[in-house]
Amino acid sequence: MSTTSHRQALVLGASRGLGLVLAHELARRGWRVIATTRRDGGELQANAAARNGQLTVESLEMTSVEQLAALRERLEGRRIDLLFVNAAIDRGDLPIHDVPTDMFTEVMVTNALSPLRALEALRGLVVPGGTVAVMSSEQGSIARNTEDGYELYKASKAALNQLMRSYATRHAGDGHTKLLIDPGHNRTQLGGPDAPLAPQESIPAVVDVLEAQAGAPGLQFLDRLGETVPW
Structure with a gap:
C-alpha cells in the first residue's frame, strides 16, 4: 500500500448513508478519495467542494455495465489502494413466496450481481497489495x-x-486483500430510524479494520470490530 499521504480510495455508492460517511472518514484520515454517486449535488458534492481536491466525485449507476466501463476508462492510469463497493436496497419484509419476480430480480441485481461486476470492471486499478472490499x-x-x-x-x-467467495477463488493469486464487511445495524434509510448504531460511530471502526487488514491474504468476512462473521 502507498504511504499515508498518498493513499487513494475509490468508494462506489457514496451519495448517502454508510457510503457517504465512509468517503468522508477516509478523506478525514488523509486518503485521497474518489466517490461515486448516481445524482449530482447533495451532501457528497458539498463535502468534495470543501476538501479542495482531496475528495472528488464521479457519476455512476452501478447496475449499468456501460457506466462501469466508462468509469474504468475515465480512471485509466490511477493507482487505487482501496476499492470499496457499497450497494444495497431493501424492498420490505415479505415472505419469499409473496415476493414478485421483478422485485426479486431488482434486489439481486443491485445487492449481489452489480457489486461483483464493479469489482471485475475496476480491479485492474488496484495496486499490488491493495484491498478490494464490499x-x-x-x-x-x-x-x-x-x-x-x-x-x-x-x-x-x-x-x-457466495459470489465474493467465487471471486476470491478465481483471483487467489492477484495479491489483493479481499474483505466482506458487516458494519452492524445502522440508522440509515436502509437500516431504519430505530437501529442501534449511527454511521458516525460504526464507520470509523470499519476504516480501522480496512487499514489494519491491508496486505492480509485471502478473503475474510469481518464485522466493524474486526471479528470474523460466520458464513
Missing part, C-alpha cells in the same frame, strides 16, 4: 439466520457473500 451484512450469514423476516434481503447478501 459492504455486506450479518444478515447474509446463513449460520446466524435464526430469526424471521427480510428473507429477500438476507438472500441477496448471502448471494453476495
